[in-house]
Amino acid sequence: MSKAADNIRFVIIMAATLFVMSLGALRLMKLQLVDGSSYLQKSLSSNTAEQVINAPRGEIADSSGEYLVSNKAGFNAVIQKAFFPTDNREINRIILKVANVLEEENVSWEDALPISENAPFEFLPDRESDIARLRKNIGVQVYGTAEECIIAMTGLYETDPQLTDREKRIIAGVRYTMYLRDFSVSNRYTFAEDITMEAVVRLKELTYELDGVDIVQEAVREVKTGDVIPHLIGTVGAISAEEYDQLKGSGYALNDTLGKGGIEKAMESTLRGKKGVRTLEIQGGAVVNDEITEEAVPGNTIKLTVDSDYQRKVQTILENHIYWLNNQTSSKAKGTEANAGALVVLDARSGALLAGATAPTYDLKDYLENYSKVANGENSPLLNRVTSGLYRPGSTFKTVTATAALNEGIISPTDVVNCQKYYTYWEGWSPECTGYHGRLNVVGALRESCNIFFYEVGRVMGIDRITEYASKYGLGEEMGLETGRGVKTGYIASPDTFEARQQVWQAGNVIQAAIGQSDTYVTPLQMADQALMIGNRGVRYQTYMVDSVYTYNMEELVSKTEPTVAAVIEDKTGHTFDKVIEGMEEAAAFKAYTYPTVKEYYTDSYLLTELPKKAAIKTGTPQMTSKSDTGSAFIGFYPADDPDIAFSGFVEKGEYSKLMIRELIEAYYNKDYHIEKLGGRTEEELAAALSDNEDTDSFDEDNEDLED
Incomplete structure (x- = not known):
């Protein structure tokens, strides 16, 4: 190539370069001189x-x-x-x-995002309202599938189509949550x-x-x-x-x-x-x-108001009892299908909740880490049986009937009913008792838990008085516990209850209501407050669990909860509560027979007569759904003459719930009381702890239901 051609090429390149530079200079001049003030204003503008x-x-x-x-x-x-x-x-x-x-x-x-994490994508269960909101928010038709929702969000968020389904789902989930x-x-x-x-x-x-x-x-x-x-x-x-x-x-x-x-x-x-x-x-x-x-x-x-140490002990007492029932070795074992229950302890002087055990239970840490596992646990661990378990109170309710009959003058302390096991007031129907008790007054009837006595008293008194006093005792009523939602009120058998449930009320229902059967369902929390009212001779406190409120780090007291009287039953006779308590004291001391398997775990430690002071209790064996499906219940307070605590318990499909009472009381007075979980023992240790004891000669077959 000639030198002249090279010169021409050089000139052309230089001209092009100068042209480009000129365009750049013109652009720079425009930015500086024409648009400069605009950009300067933008750079100086500010907002907060x-x-x-x-x-x-x-x-x-x-x-x-x-x-x-x-x-x-x-x-x-x-x-x-x-x-x-x-x-x-x-x-x-x-x-x-x-x-x-x-x-x-x-x-x-x-x-x-209410959609499964991995493909094929599906809507998550029990998220209907969230799914409907998702479809509306992203513009998908009301019947759009989960796959269609993911496709819509992939377009909405301009997600790279080359990404995996899992990556698309991550982006959709985070960005949709950002939006929400x-x-x-x-x-x-x-x-x-x-x-x-x-x-x-x-x-x-x-x-x-x-x-x-x-x-x-x-x-x-x-x-x-x-x-x-x-x-x-x-x-x-x-x-x-x-x-x-x-x-x-x-x-x-x-x-x-x-x-x-x-x-x-x-x-x-x-x-x-x-x-x-x-x-x-x-x-x-x-x-x-x-x-x-x-x-x-x-x-x-x-x-x-709850003490952690005492709460754990009460929880262990309940779980041990259920475990013991399940693992009895005696041929006369009862309650082996027990699977759940509750124990409640209240401060008798205030209504403060001291302990509330429910079984099965769970740990909040597990709940937060693996909700599904906890929620799907056996026997509904998420149900708080203390406040939301509705049970027939059975013979524990006889204290209500006794209070009403004595206080309204329906009976006197000396009036007697002759129990011959069967109630024969109505022709063709003879409900029975647990045994032949003979002539009993109200104290003896509470001690023996005689159905016949309370059948007769309930029939004469009528359902209106029964429901009136049940309401004063807090049964079927709000308890006042701060948690509010989830604290069930239950209901008492009555013509109104039957009508609401589309059932027909009959005259015979009143005698079943008088012994805590029929359509009477209450919570263990209500039963404990019932016991509290008896122990306080007619004064019932509203239950609560917030003792006080402090500023952060508990530096300064803001407020303190004061006990609130929820209801009062005036003792019209001067002896109403004395007689009910006397019957409950005798029930606590009553030992008609040796429990068939008691020495496997409890030995004689269950005997309430060994306590320093008298206890007052009433037990029950209510039918839950059928005669063969029963529970075991108790209410009580201690000491009987001036109680510190009131309590209740219920074991579903269980027996002998009263065997827990002494441990419950002793644990309250001794914070170092040693209670070892049975469920944590080895097979060899269990074999030793639950060794078979055939010493049941004093077990009275005719008195199998004396707990009720």
Whole structure:
């Protein structure tokens, strides 16, 4: 090629270069001179945004001050909207990156999408309202499938179609939850709470490629003691759409948490605290100042009336009894199918709940970690039988009938009824008693638990008096326990109850009602309050479990619960309660026979006569669904003359529930009382502890039901 041609080429290249440079210069001049003021104004413009600072939730302690639920310093992975990209593909990349790190470190995150985690995608059970809301929010027809919802969200969020089904589901779940939690500059999004230190380190290392993702140290709810009254403590969780609609006027946001049950829910306003405010100054699209303009105020701490040590002992007493019943070795064993029950202990002077054991039970920590396993446990462990188990009270109800008959002058203390086992008032129907008791007055009838006596008294007195006094005793009534929801009221057999249940009331129903049968169903909590009222000779207190409220860390007392009288039965005769209590004292001392298998576990430790003072009790063996399906119940108080505690118990399909009473009383007075769980022993230890004892010669076949 000639030198002239090279020169021409050089000139052309230089001209092109100068042309491009000229265009750049013109563009730069336009930016600086024509649009410069506009861009300068944008760079100088600023605005502010406020972010909420969550307040630490108040803690929950037992009566001794031991924390059951508290807060700990934990690390949360959050996303700040002000620093988060707006491009969908970049958003999806960051979400997947964070999710992968968390998954590899076995850290879970919140996912409100009601669709299974893996393909083939299906809607989750029992989420109908959430599914309907999802379809509406993403524009899918009302009968759209889970697969169709995932496809719709893949398009809505511009998800890369080359990603796996699992990755598409992760993105859909996180982004939909962001939407539900109102993710914005004012409301950051909490991706995951209380993440591991390994996850913290890994996410911190990736900060440069995870715009908007931050690790913050905050107060995280911690269950410190999960095996103490878990049903009554409750849990916290993310606010639902329905809850938000009700609470948004009270300052709640879509990304808030709140109590979901028990004390956590009932005392929400006390535990919640007051949110703080962080003010962000944004200039030119960047945060240039970050200042806390209002400090958060922690919620108040609640101190309960329940002592953890005593609660555990009562729980063990109940579980041991059921275990012993299941593992009896005597040929005359009874109640071997026992599978559930409840024990309640109240402060007789105030109505405060001291212990409330239910079996089977669960640990709150297990509930939070694996809800499905707990919920699907055998014999419904999520049912709090203390407050929500409805049972026929059986012969424990005879104290109500006795009170009404004595107080209204239907009978006197000396009036007698002749029990010949069968009640023959009606021709063609002869309900029976547990034995031939002969002539008994009211004290003897309570001691022997004679059906015939109370059949006759109930028939003469009528159902109106029975239901009137049952109501005063709190049976079928609100108990006042702070947890509220889930505390059932039950009902008493009456013409009104039968009509409401579309049943026909007959004259013979009144005598069944008089002995706690028919359609009378009450809770163990109500039965304990019934015992309390007898022990206090006609004064019944409202039950409660919140002893006091303190500022955070229990630094200052805010309020103290004072006992509240719920009802009073005036002793019109001056001897009404004396006679009922006398009958209950004799029932406590009554030992008509040796329990057939008692020496396998209880030996003579069950005898109430060995206590320092007299006890007062009434037992019952109510039929649950049929004559062969019975339970074992008791009510009582101690000491009989001036009680410290009142109590009740019920064992479903069980027997001999009164054998637990002495342990229950002794454990109350001795905090170091040793109760070893039977269920934790080896086969060899059990064989020794439950060795067969055939010494049952004194067992009276005719008195098998004397407990009732």
